[in-house]
Amino acid sequence: MRFINSSYEGLKDHQATQLLFLFSLCLLSSINIIEATVQHLKWEIKYEYRSPDCFKKLSITVNGLSPGPTITATQGDTLIIQVTNSLITENTAIHWHGIRQRGTPWSDGTQGITQCPILPGETFTYQFVVDRAGTYMYHAHYEMQRSAGLHGLIRVLVPEGTVEPFSYDEERSIIVNDWWHKSAIEQSTGLLSLNFSWVGEPQSLLINGRGRYNCSLAGTTDVCDMTNTECLPFVLTMVPGKTYRLRIASLASLSALNLEIEGHDMTIVEADGHYVDPVIVKNLNIYSGETYSIIVKADQDPLRNYWIGLNVISRKPGTPTGTSILNYHPNNPLKVPPTLPPTGPLWNDTLYRFNQSKLIKSHPDHIEPPPPTSNRVIILLNTQNKVNGYIRWSINNVSLNLPTTPYLIAIKENLRHVFSKKPALETYKYKTYDIHSVLKNPNTTLGNSIHRLKFNSTVDLILQNANALSPNISETHPWHLHGHDFWVLGYGLGKFDPQINPKNYNLVDPIQKNTVPLHPYGWTALRFQADNPGVWSFHCHLEAHFFIGMGVVLEEGVERLGKLPKSIMGCGQSKSLVRT
Ligand code: C2O
Numbered sequence: 001m002r003f004i005n006s007s008y009e010g011l012k013d014h015q016a017t018q019l020l021f022l023f024s025l026c027l028l029s030s031i032n033i034i035e036a037t038v039q040h041l042k043w044e045i046k047y048e049y050r051s052p053d054c055f056k057k058l059s060i061t062v063n064g065l066s067p068g069p070t071i072t073a074t075q076g077d078t079l080i081i082q083v084t085n086s087l088i089t090e091n092t093a094i095h096w097h098g099i100r101q102r103g104t105p106w107s108d109g110t111q112g113i114t115q116c117p118i119l120p121g122e123t124f125t126y127q128f129v130v131d132r133a134g135t136y137m138y139h140a141h142y143e144m145q146r147s148a149g150l151h152g153l154i155r156v157l158v159p160e161g162t163v164e165p166f167s168y169d170e171e172r173s174i175i176v177n178d179w180w181h182k183s184a185i186e187q188s189t190g191l192l193s194l195n196f197s198w199v200g201e202p203q204s205l206l207i208n209g210r211g212r213y214n215c216s217l218a219g220t221t222d223v224c225d226m227t228n229t230e231c232l233p234f235v236l237t238m239v240p241g242k243t244y245r246l247r248i249a250s251l252a253s254l255s256a257l258n259l260e261i262e263g264h265d266m267t268i269v270e271a272d273g274h275y276v277d278p279v280i281v282k283n284l285n286i287y288s289g290e291t292y293s294i295i296v297k298a299d300q301d302p303l304r305n306y307w308i309g310l311n312v313i314s315r316k317p318g319t320p321t322g323t324s325i326l327n328y329h330p331n332n333p334l335k336v337p338p339t340l341p342p343t344g345p346l347w348n349d350t351l352y353r354f355n356q357s358k359l360i361k362s363h364p365d366h367i368e369p370p371p372p373t374s375n376r377v378i379i380l381l382n383t384q385n386k387v388n389g390y391i392r393w394s395i396n397n398v399s400l401n402l403p404t405t406p407y408l409i410a411i412k413e414n415l416r417h418v419f420s421k422k423p424a425l426e427t428y429k430y431k432t433y434d435i436h437s438v439l440k441n442p443n444t445t446l447g448n449s450i451h452r453l454k455f456n457s458t459v460d461l462i463l464q465n466a467n468a469l470s471p472n473i474s475e476t477h478p479w480h481l482h483g484h485d486f487w488v489l490g491y492g493l494g495k496f497d498p499q500i501n502p503k504n505y506n507l508v509d510p511i512q513k514n515t516v517p518l519h520p521y522g523w524t525a526l527r528f529q530a531d532n533p534g535v536w537s538f539h540c541h542l543e544a545h546f547f548i549g550m551g552v553v554l555e556e557g558v559e560r561l562g563k564l565p566k567s568i569m570g571c572g573q574s575k576s577l578v579r580t
C-alpha cells in the first residue's frame with residue numbers, strides 16, 4: 001500500500017491522527033472479514049457397508065464417513081451445508097445439536113417440527129451462524145437414523161486472541177456411541193409393533209467409530225471379520241509431558257457411558273459449550289447428547305501405553321467394555337497395554353452419577369447468572385405407558401406423536417388445525433402420584449399439542465422421573481432442549497416438592513447446558529429464557545425413547561419471524577404452500 005511508504009512529514013498532527021485512525025479502521029474491518037467467514041459444505045448422505053466393530057452392517061455415511069466429517073469453525077462463522085439425500089428409500093433431516101439457531105429456526109433440522117423431511121434425491125440447504133465457541137454435534141433427526149451412524153462433531157473455536165480459562169498444548173476429539181447389528185429400521189419396526197420388540201443392549205461400544213465384536217458369537221463368518229482394519233482400535237497419541245484438551249461427545253442411542261483413561265485424571269473444563277469451574281475426576285459419566293472438554297496431562301510412565309475404557313452405566317451392561325489405546329508417542333510402539341482395561345464405576349451406583357452431575361458448575365469468570373425468578377413452572381412427569389397395548393413413553397400422560405405438517409410451518413402459516421390446539425397439560429398430580437410404584441392403569445394417549453411460551457418469559461422446566469412398567473426400574477433419561485441453553489438449577493432424588501426444593505436452587509453459579517441427565521427416581525430443575533422465536537423440541541435424547549413419544553414441543557415468538565423458506569415445506573398441509 002502506497003500510503004504506508006509515504007512520509008508523515010509535513011502532515012499536521014491532527015491529519016496524521018486521522019490517517020492513523022482510518023488505517024486502523026481498515027485493519028479492523030479486514031480482521032472482521034477474516035473472522036466471520038462463510039463455510040460452504042457439500043454433503044452426500046448414503047447407505048454403505050461398514051464394519052466399525054468387525055461386523056458388516058449397512059451404515060449411514062456422510063461423504064463416505066461414519067462418524068461424519070468433523071466441522072471446525074470459528075465463533076461467528078456462517079455455515080452453509082448442502083445436504084443431498086442419497087439414501088434412495090429413506091427420507092432424512094439433520095440437526096445441529098447445541099447450535100441455538102437464533103434467527104434461523106428453520107435450520108434446526110428437526111423433521112416434523114421445523115421442516116419437512118428431505119426426500120431421496122433431494123438437496124436441502126442448512127444455513128446458520130455458530131454464535132458461541134464450544135463443542136457440539138450433529139446427527140440425523142429423522143426416525144432412528146442417528147443410530148445408523150449419521151452423526152459427527154462440531155468444533156467452534158474462540159476468535160483469535162480470545163483466551164480460554166484453561167491451557168493446553170494440543171487437542172483431540174472423541175465421539176462415543178453404542179452400536180447394534182440390527183438396522184435402524186428393524187429397531188424402529190420392533191418398537192412400533194404390538195408384539196413390542198425392544199432394541200436390547202448394544203452389541204458394542206464405539207470410540208471414534210471403532211469397536212470390537214467377538215466374531216465367534218456371530219455365527220456365520222462372512223459378515224464378521226476380526227482382521228478387518230476398519231475395526232482396529234482408535235489410537236489416541238500423546239507426547240510425554242504435554243497437556244491435551246479432549247473434546248468428548250456422546251452420540252449414544254441408548255447407553256449412559258463412562259469414559260476412563262487408565263492412570264490419568266481428567267479435569268472437566270467445558271460442558272455443552274460453557275466453561276466449567278474445573279473439577280478433577282477419575283472417570284467421566286457422559287450421557288447421550290452431552291459434550292465435555294477435559295484436560296489430560298501425559299504425565300505417567302512414558303515407557304508404556306494405557307487403556308481408554310468405555311463402559312455402560314445405569315443399565316445392566318450386556319456389552320463389553322469399548323477400548324482405545326493411549327499411545328505415548330514416539331517412545332512406544334503401538335502395542336496393547338500390559339493391563340486390563342478400566343471397567344468403570346458400578347453400573348447401578350446412582351449416587352455416584354448423581355454426585356458427579358452436581359459437581360458441574362459454571363467457571364467463576366464466566367458466570368451468566370440466571371434470572372432470580374421465573375414466570376412459569378412446567379413440571380414434566382416421565383412415565384412408561386401403553387396405548388392400546390403399544391408401549392410408549394409419556395410426559396404428563398401424553399405420548400408425543402409428531403404431526404405430518406411441521407409445527408413451525410403450521411403456526412406461521414395459520415394451519416393450526418393440523419395439531420391439537422388444546423394446551424399441553426402442564427402439571428400432574430404431584431401431591432398424590434407415587435413415583436416409586438408401577439402404574440396401576442398404564443394407559444396413556446397420543447398427543448401433538450404444544451406448550452406456547454410468552455416471548456421473553458423465564459420458564460422453569462422440572463423433570464420428574466418415576467418407575468417404569470417393570471417394578472424397581474427407573475431409567476436415566478438425558479433431556480435435550482433445542483434452540484436454547486438452560487441453567488441447571490438443581491438435581492434431586494425422590495419427588496420434587498415445588499414448595500421446598502426451589503429454596504435450594506443454585507442461582508449463583510449454575511452451569512448452562514443443552515442436555516442434562518434425569519437420574520432414576522430423581523428430578524432435575526432447569527431455567528431458560530424463551531427468547532428465540534421458533535418451535536423447539538425438548539426431549540429425551542435416547543433414540544428409542546423419543547421415537548415412542550418421550551418429548552414435548554415448545555413454541556415462542558413465531559409471529560416475530562419473517563418469511564419461512566419454502567425449502568422446509570412440501571409435506572402434509574404445507575404442500576399447497578410450495579406450489580403457490
Ligand atoms: Cu441431539 Cu433433538 O437432538
Ligand code: CU
Binds near residue numbers: 476540541545550
Ligand atoms: Cu428416555
